[in-house]
Amino acid sequence: MSNEVYEIKALEDTPAVILQKNKxxxxxxxxxxxxxxxxxxxxTPLSEKIFAFFDENFCGISMEIDLHYMNSMSNKQLMKLIRxxxxxxxxxxxxxxxxPTDELIRMKGEEIKSIFLQLNMSLTExxx
Amino acid sequence: xxxxxxxxxxxxxxxxxxxxxxxxxxxxxxxxxLKIIEKNxxxxxxKASFKPLLYVVIEALQNVERYSTHKGQSGDSxxxxxxxxxxxxxxxxxxxxxxxxxxxxxxxxxxxxxxxxLDQKFNEVLxxxxxxxxxxxxxxxxxxxxxxxxxxxxxxxxDDSISSYCLGFALPLERNNLEHFPNxxxxxxxxxxxxxxxxxxxxxxxxxxxxxxNFVHALLNFLKTVKKETEGGTNKVLHHILxxxxxxxxxxxVRHNEITKGQLTLEWNKEGLSVTTYNxxxxxxxxxxxxxxxxxxxxxxxxxxxxSKEVLTDFSTDSGVGLIDVAALVHPEKIFCHTIKKxxxxxxxxxxxxxxxx
Numbered sequence: 001m002s003n004e005v006y007e008i009k010a011l012e013d014t015p016a017v018i019l020q021k022n023k024x025x026x027x028x029x030x031x032x033x034x035x036x037x038x039x040x041x042x043x044t045p046l047s048e049k050i051f052a053f054f055d056e057n058f059c060g061i062s063m064e065i066d067l068h069y070m071n072s073m074s075n076k077q078l079m080k081l082i083r084x085x086x087x088x089x090x091x092x093x094x095x096x097x098x099x100p101t102d103e104l105i106r107m108k109g110e111e112i113k114s115i116f117l118q119l120n121m122s123l124t125e126x127x128x
Numbered sequence: 129x130x131x132x133x134x135x136x137x138x139x140x141x142x143x144x145x146x147x148x149x150x151x152x153x154x155x156x157x158x159x160x161x162l163k164i165i166e167k168n169x170x171x172x173x174x175k176a177s178f179k180p181l182l183y184v185v186i187e188a189l190q191n192v193e194r195y196s197t198h199k200g201q202s203g204d205s206x207x208x209x210x211x212x213x214x215x216x217x218x219x220x221x222x223x224x225x226x227x228x229x230x231x232x233x234x235x236x237x238x239x240x241x242x243x244x245x246l247d248q249k250f251n252e253v254l255x256x257x258x259x260x261x262x263x264x265x266x267x268x269x270x271x272x273x274x275x276x277x278x279x280x281x282x283x284x285x286x287d288d289s290i291s292s293y294c295l296g297f298a299l300p301l302e303r304n305n306l307e308h309f310p311n312x313x314x315x316x317x318x319x320x321x322x323x324x325x326x327x328x329x330x331x332x333x334x335x336x337x338x339x340x341x342n343f344v345h346a347l348l349n350f351l352k353t354v355k356k357e358t359e360g361g362t363n364k365v366l367h368h369i370l371x372x373x374x375x376x377x378x379x380x381x382v383r384h385n386e387i388t389k390g391q392l393t394l395e396w397n398k399e400g401l402s403v404t405t406y407n408x409x410x411x412x413x414x415x416x417x418x419x420x421x422x423x424x425x426x427x428x429x430x431x432x433x434x435x436s437k438e439v440l441t442d443f444s445t446d447s448g449v450g451l452i453d454v455a456a457l458v459h460p461e462k463i464f465c466h467t468i469k470k471x472x473x474x475x476x477x478x479x480x481x482x483x484x485x486x
Contacts, residue, residue: 012341012345013341035341035344035371035375036341037340037341037375037378037379039446039448040446069364069367069368071368071371071372071375071448071450072372072448072449072450072452072453073375073446073448073450075440075448075449076439076440076446076447076448076449077446079440079441079443080443083443102364103364103365104364104365104368111433111436111437111440114437115437115440115441
């Protein structure tokens with residue numbers, strides 16, 4: 001199985017996304033800032049892309065979420081995305097990364113973890 | 129106090145764009161304010177046509193930065209707005225009495241000069257070796273040229289050492305179309321209303337215009353570059369509250385000609401910061417919002433956390449938790465929500481929160 005990568009570049013209001021399939025290791029990285037005026041315009045096509053990209057390899061996905069800001073609409077859409085992926089991949093792992101000075105993002109990660117209790121989700125503080 | 133604020137909001141809602149900043153101009157707010165203005169003007173005009181407007185704005189703002197005594201930050205302010213025909217700039221700053229005569233003489237020498245005379249004077253000063261304190265004295269001449277001398281100025285002595293100096297001018301929105309003389313009476317009325325509402329603040333940013341993300345980014349840039357840490361400059365909690373409140377205006381506000389307008393006021397005082405938004409919404413939305421803020425204001429932190437989870441996990445809708453986040457972050461302060469019925473099934477909506485200094 002060759003290495004396949006799909007990348008969405010970060011824009012002023014939306015994060016970078018990297019999808020990767022490499023010898024059975026499937027990863028999703030969402031990194032940057034997420035504050036689009038209409039979060040559906042970003043997260044709906046992203047969700048469709050993720051399902052199309054991983055298709056038959058929808059198992060054992062590792063998701064790394066490293067956002068330094070997220071507006072409330074992005075929060076909701078990210079929840080929907082995680083829920084959708086977890087429904088198809090019961091081995092989904094999530095690593096929520098936050099800066100030690102970023103109380104808001106840490107709290108958001110804890111909130112998501114407390115909602116998806118069955119998920120394998122960890123919170124990782126960045127080293128400064 | 130609500131009535132005077134409402135009167136200001138209603139009065140200024142007729143302008144496509146307005147921005148007022150009163151505060152410490154030692155922090156050099158000119159370019160950050162310019163970014164906000166530029167984002168708005170780009171909605172109405174091509175960049176080439178509004179470049180001259182930006183140029184005189186920078187001149188006026190940098191004059192305040194350079195020449196104010198900076199002795200009382202609430203004494204320095206600038207107001208920029210547009211009506212259908214003209215773009216208005218008004219600045220006010222404190223100046224040392226010993227500098228009044230020289231400045232007044234320079235301004236007096238410009239008044240009543242024709243464009244040709246001003247061009248000649250501009251070239252003379254440019255070519256001469258005489259330079260004023262912080263430049264070649266060209267700024268005021270250039271303002272007079274570009275505005276076709278449609279300007280006014282005033283000096284008011286405050287005490288033995290300082291005076292207040294104000295300068296107001298206007299440019300036609302359509303270059304060189306001098307058909308519509310500027311309404312400076314309106315400028316005075318707006319300045320008076322602003323001073324009545326905000327004169328006692330340490331600092332105020334009052335804005336009326338578009339609420340797209342272009343404005344949000346320019347607003348955050350203003351905070352980060354002009355305001356200190358203690359005033360919320362780099363405070364992520366404040367940024368999140370502002371993003372949620374301003375994006376709510378965009379999301380729920382009534383659109384006119386593809387633009388969602390509203391007003392935002394940030395007021396800094398020794399107790400902390402007040403953030404207020406004012407915009408037009410549909411009546412049905414106003415009612416739902418009033419009910420929601422009543423519920424949020426009645427909730428403790430535990431209830432707010434539970435409410436947030438309830439909304440986040442309701443996947444039958446795309447409703448977000450913006451206002452719940454705001455309520456949780458300002459708790460135990462409340463969200464002030466006031467609606468005023470209008471005849472066309474819309475309401476004017478005011479939302480206001482206070483962030484106390486720690």
